[in-house]
Amino acid sequence: MEAVRHSDKHASVPIILSGLTFLTGFLVTVSFLAGDDQGRVNLLYLLLLFVVIPLASLLVSLLLLVTRSNQGLAGWLLSLPVWPRHWRSHIAELVMSPLHRPWLFYASQLSAFMLGLGGLLGFMFLLLLSDVSFVWRSTLLKAEDLAPVLSAIAWPWQFWPEAQPTVAMLQTTQDFRSGAQTNDPRLLGEWWRFALAAQLTFNLLPRCLMLIIARMIYGYRTRLAASESSQLTISSAGDNQVHDINQSAPIVDHIDKSFALINWAQAPDMCLAALHSNIGQPDYETGRNQVTDSADGIGFPPTLKPVVLVKSWEPPLAELEDYLRLLPGAGYILPMDWDESGINPVTPAHIEEWCRFTGKIPQWQVLQWR
Amino acid sequence: MALNPVFAVVGHPNKGKSSIVSTLAQVDSVAISSQSGTTRSNEEFTISLGEAGFRLIDTPGFQRPAAVLKWLKAHANSAEKRADAVRQFVSDPACIEAFPDETELLRPIVNGAAILYVVDGSRPYGAEYENEMEILRWAGQPSMALINPIESERYVTPWTQALGQYFRIVKVFNPMQDDFDQQMTILETFAHLNEAWAEPLQTIVSALRDQRRRRQQDSLQLLTKLLIELCNYQLDQKVLNAQQAETLKPALEARYFQKMKAMEQQAHTELKKLYRYQHLQSDIFELSFEDNLFDTEQWIVWGLNRKQLTMAATAAGAAAGAILDIGLAGHSLFLGALGGGLMAGGSAWFGADRIADYKVLGMPLGGYEVRQGPVRNRNFPYVVLGRFLWLTHALQHRNHARRDALRISEGELSEQISALAGAEQKALHRAFDRLVRQKNISNLEEVLAPLFINPPSD
Numbered sequence A: 001m002e003a004v005r006h007s008d009k010h011a012s013v014p015i016i017l018s019g020l021t022f023l024t025g026f027l028v029t030v031s032f033l034a035g036d037d038q039g040r041v042n043l044l045y046l047l048l049l050f051v052v053i054p055l056a057s058l059l060v061s062l063l064l065l066v067t068r069s070n071q072g073l074a075g076w077l078l079s080l081p082v083w084p085r086h087w088r089s090h091i092a093e094l095v096m097s098p099l100h101r102p103w104l105f106y107a108s109q110l111s112a113f114m115l116g117l118g119g120l121l122g123f124m125f126l127l128l129l130s131d132v133s134f135v136w137r138s139t140l141l142k143a144e145d146l147a148p149v150l151s152a153i154a155w156p157w158q159f160w161p162e163a164q165p166t167v168a169m170l171q172t173t174q175d176f177r178s179g180a181q182t183n184d185p186r187l188l189g190e191w192w193r194f195a196l197a198a199q200l201t202f203n204l205l206p207r208c209l210m211l212i213i214a215r216m217i218y219g220y221r222t223r224l225a226a227s228e229s230s231q232l233t234i235s236s237a238g239d240n241q242v243h244d245i246n247q248s249a250p251i252v253d254h255i256d257k258s259f260a261l262i263n264w265a266q267a268p269d270m271c272l273a274a275l276h277s278n279i280g281q282p283d284y285e286t287g288r289n290q291v292t293d294s295a296d297g298i299g300f301p302p303t304l305k306p307v308v309l310v311k312s313w314e315p316p317l318a319e320l321e322d323y324l325r326l327l328p329g330a331g332y333i334l335p336m337d338w339d340e341s342g343i344n345p346v347t348p349a350h351i352e353e354w355c356r357f358t359g360k361i362p363q364w365q366v367l368q369w370r
Numbered sequence B: 001m002a003l004n005p006v007f008a009v010v011g012h013p014n015k016g017k018s019s020i021v022s023t024l025a026q027v028d029s030v031a032i033s034s035q036s037g038t039t040r041s042n043e044e045f046t047i048s049l050g051e052a053g054f055r056l057i058d059t060p061g062f063q064r065p066a067a068v069l070k071w072l073k074a075h076a077n078s079a080e081k082r083a084d085a086v087r088q089f090v091s092d093p094a095c096i097e098a099f100p101d102e103t104e105l106l107r108p109i110v111n112g113a114a115i116l117y118v119v120d121g122s123r124p125y126g127a128e129y130e131n132e133m134e135i136l137r138w139a140g141q142p143s144m145a146l147i148n149p150i151e152s153e154r155y156v157t158p159w160t161q162a163l164g165q166y167f168r169i170v171k172v173f174n175p176m177q178d179d180f181d182q183q184m185t186i187l188e189t190f191a192h193l194n195e196a197w198a199e200p201l202q203t204i205v206s207a208l209r210d211q212r213r214r215r216q217q218d219s220l221q222l223l224t225k226l227l228i229e230l231c232n233y234q235l236d237q238k239v240l241n242a243q244q245a246e247t248l249k250p251a252l253e254a255r256y257f258q259k260m261k262a263m264e265q266q267a268h269t270e271l272k273k274l275y276r277y278q279h280l281q282s283d284i285f286e287l288s289f290e291d292n293l294f295d296t297e298q299w300i301v302w303g304l305n306r307k308q309l310t311m312a313a314t315a316a317g318a319a320a321g322a323i324l325d326i327g328l329a330g331h332s333l334f335l336g337a338l339g340g341g342l343m344a345g346g347s348a349w350f351g352a353d354r355i356a357d358y359k360v361l362g363m364p365l366g367g368y369e370v371r372q373g374p375v376r377n378r379n380f381p382y383v384v385l386g387r388f389l390w391l392t393h394a395l396q397h398r399n400h401a402r403r404d405a406l407r408i409s410e411g412e413l414s415e416q417i418s419a420l421a422g423a424e425q426k427a428l429h430r431a432f433d434r435l436v437r438q439k440n441i442s443n444l445e446e447v448l449a450p451l452f453i454n455p456p457s458d
Ligand SMILES: Nc1nc2c(ncn2[C@@H]2O[C@H](COP(=O)(O)OP(=O)(O)O)[C@@H](O)[C@H]2O)c(=O)[nH]1
Pocket: B012, B013, B014, B015, B016, B017, B018, B019, B020, B031, B032, B033, B034, B035, B036, B037, B038, B039, B061, B148, B149, B150, B151, B174, B175, B176, B177
C-alpha cells in the first residue's frame, strides 16, 4: 500500500516537471525564432541555442551521473521556492526517498528531453505558420571562415545533402544592417534543414539516449531494492489456539473428615510435617507410584477423602487429571512450594493455575492452610 | 530443501517453549501464557533465505509421559525396536485418541526433526522429568537441551548435570532477555547437532544480521519522512466571513492535531512492523498536543529544554531571535515575574505559546480562507525525534516472546545529541531550524543517520 502511494507521487512529479519544461522549450524557441521586426534570425545565435547549450548541458548531465550528485535539472527545479505549500512536503519527501538519486536523474533527463522536444515543436510551428529568415552578421568573420566550422557541425548528417551548409549559402545570407538588402528571401529560408538537423543531432537524440539510460538505472535500482527487502522470510503454519476456560475450584483452609494423603509430588518430610501440624494426621499415606501401580488404580481406602499433595510450581498435567477422574468422590488438591531452605508461600499465580485445573474435576477443591 | 534442519521444541508445559520459538522466529503472534496447556497443537515457523533455511516447531507439552513410556515399553522389547515403537505410537489411532499431546509433539521428531528440550532453570530438577527424557531418547533423533532460567539461575547446575545424562549438548537460553547476539549464538549451536546443518544455519544467521542492519536504515527513512510530513502539514478551509473563521477555529485545530497524531502513530506502527511486532501495545505513548509543546514536563522529557534549545539555535546560526527572547525573559524576570513567568511569558520566537498558527487569509476574489499549521514550535521536531528514537531503541532491545506493553520511560534526547560529533550536532540543529520554517532540506536523512548507526547502549 505504502509502495503504491509512493510510486504515484513518483510518477506524477516528472510528468508535471516535463510539462513545464516542454512549455518553456516551446515558448523560448518561438520567441527567439520570431526574430527581429523583419522576421530575421541570427544564425549564430541559433547555433548557440541548438548546438552549444544542449551539448554543454549534456556534459553537465554526464558529470552528475558520474559524481552521483542528486541535483540536476529536476533537483534544481524542485528546490525552487515557487511550488505551492502543500506540494512542498511531497517534494521534500520524494527528494528524501531511498531511490531519490536515480529517480531525480531520470526526472532530470525526462525534463531536459521535453525541453528539447518543446523547442523542436516551436521551431516546426514557426516554419509552418511563418517565414523564418536566417541571416548572420559579423564584423570579423567572412563566409569562408565560417564554412568549415558549420561543415564540421553538419558532419553527422552527411547523408542529407540538402541540410549541408555551403559557402554560397553563407555568402547569400550574410546580412549587413546598413546597406542595400540584396538577399533573396527564399534563400534566407534555406537554413531550416541545417537547424533542424542540428537540433535533432545535438539535443534530442543524445537526450533520448540519456533518458533510456536513466530509466534503466532507475528500474535496476528499484528491482535491486525490492529484492533486498524481500530476502528473509518467516512464515508460519498450523494453529496455536487457546481453548476452553473452565470454572475455578474454591479454596478451603481445613478439612473436617479423616483423609488419605497421596504424596503425588514426592515431597520431603518437612512438607509432611507442616501438613500434619496444619491439617492433622492422615489416616492413610501413600505415594504417586504406589497409587498408579495399584491393582484398582486408586490405591487407598475408598472411605477416606483424598488429599493430593502437588508441587505448586509445576503445571498440572493430564496424567494427574486422569488419576483424579478415576476416584469415586470429591477430594482436595494441596499445592505446596518448597526448596532446600524450607517451605515457601505458594504464589498467587500458581494458586490460580491449580484452581483452574481443579475446577475441571467435579466437587474437588484446593486446600491451602493459612 | 531436504538438507534444511527442522527443530521440534518440546518439554514440560509452561517452561517457555513457545517463548523460545517466538523469540528465535521473531513472531509475536505465538500464544504464550502463564496458563499451562496453552499450546494444543504444533505450530511451525519457517525462516528462510532462498533455498537455505530452517524450521522451528512449537509443540504442546508432555501431559502423560508415564503412561506413554509404559506403552512404548510394552511395544519394544529390545533397543533396536525403540525408534520403531515411537513411530508406531505416533500413528496408532488409539494412541492419538488417548495421548493427543504426545502423538502431536512426537510426530515431527519421527519425521526427522531434531529435538530441543526445554526446562526451567529456576526450579529444582525432579525425577518426574525422566519419563519424558526417556521417551525423547527412544525417538533416536539428534537432541539438545535448553535451560530457560525463567525466574533465576538457581538450579542451572543440577539441571545441567541431570540433562547431561540424556543430552550431549546443554545450553542456557533466556528467551525474554538474551540479546540478539546471544540468540545468534544459540542458532549457531544448533548446527552442532548435524554437520550438514551448519551451512543453512550460517546463511540464516548472516541474513538475520543483515536484516538488523537494514532495519536501522529503514527506520531512519521512516523518521525522515515523518518529520517532513509533520512539519509541513497544514489544513486550509474556505469560509464566508471573518466571524465564521473564528467559530471554525476549534474544529480545525482539533482536526489538525488529530491528523498529526495519526501520522505519528502510523509511523510508529510501521516501525513496529519493521521489527516484526504486529501486536505490541504502546498506547500510553500518546503524543499530547493539548499540552503546550514547550512548557510541560511531557514535552521536555522527549525534546529539549529551553536552555538546550537556545544552544541548538546558536549552533544552527539562528541565535538572534533566541538571544532576544532570553533578553526579554530576563527583563520580565527583573520586573518580578518570577519562575513561572520565565516559562509562561510566551515567547514568540521559540513558539512556546503555541504549536502552530491559526490564520485567516483574505482571498483575492473575496471570501476568506482559514489555515491551521504548519508547525512553528522549535521543540517540535526534537520531540518527534526523541519519541521515535526511544521507540526504535526499545524495539531493538526487545524480544518477541514478551507480551507486556511498552512502558514509557525518560528519553534522553539531549544526551544522545551531545554524543554526536560537533559538526553532526550543528548539522542536526540547522536541519531542524529549517524544518520548522518549512524550508527544503535535501540531506535530512544523512543528518539523522549518526543517531541511528550508533544506537545508545542501555
Ligand atoms: N520471566 C520470564 N518468564 C518466562 C520466560 N520464559 C517463559 N516465561 C513465562 O512462562 C510462561 C510460559 O511460557 P510459554 O512460552 O507459553 O511456555 P510453554 O508452555 O512451554 O510454551 C509464560 O507466562 C511466559 O511469560 C523467561 O525466560 N523469563
